[in-house]
Amino acid sequence: MQKFMLLCLSAFYLYGASSGETLFNGNCVSCHTTGDATAAPTSIEVQKNYKKVYASKEKFVEFMATWVGKPDAKTALMPEAIAKYGLMPELGYDASALKDIASYLYDAPLK
Numbered sequence: 001m002q003k004f005m006l007l008c009l010s011a012f013y014l015y016g017a018s019s020g021e022t023l024f025n026g027n028c029v030s031c032h033t034t035g036d037a038t039a040a041p042t043s044i045e046v047q048k049n050y051k052k053v054y055a056s057k058e059k060f061v062e063f064m065a066t067w068v069g070k071p072d073a074k075t076a077l078m079p080e081a082i083a084k085y086g087l088m089p090e091l092g093y094d095a096s097a098l099k100d101i102a103s104y105l106y107d108a109p110l111k
């Protein structure tokens, strides 16, 4: 049973690593839900606020990946969220994973 679990986990890791959606669901959705906001703004709120400031995908992805790599209250686009929930913790993801996630957040049909 343990071996089976391990196999599932590594399959998830290997196949999921290239997908921003899978990475988002594994690493961000615990705080950024699509339903009610409890610990952080919803992914929908984040997408909306970022698109308002960075309409082009290139700028959106670049800024988001950099910010999430090192959250900083001074450059945050959603200071009201910091006042409400506190600054997001630094999670230590590598830049390319963060770009994949940001790219998913730009393209995802969130409403």
Ligand code: HEC
Binding pocket: 024, 027, 028, 029, 030, 031, 032, 039, 040, 041, 046, 064, 067, 068, 071, 075, 076, 077, 078, 079, 081, 082, 085, 086, 087, 088, 089, 091, 093, 101, 102
């Ligand atoms: C432990 C909870 C937690 C996790 C996990 C988390 N976040 Fe956050 N995040 C927050 C909180 C709280 C805020 C609101 C306060 C802030 O902006 O710092 C936030 C804000 C943000 C913002 C808006 C920042 C701004 O400009 O104001 C983005 C973008 C973001 N998160 C992306 C991500 C991504 C991508 C991941 C996954 C790699 C992630 N978050 C994982 C808690 C979390």
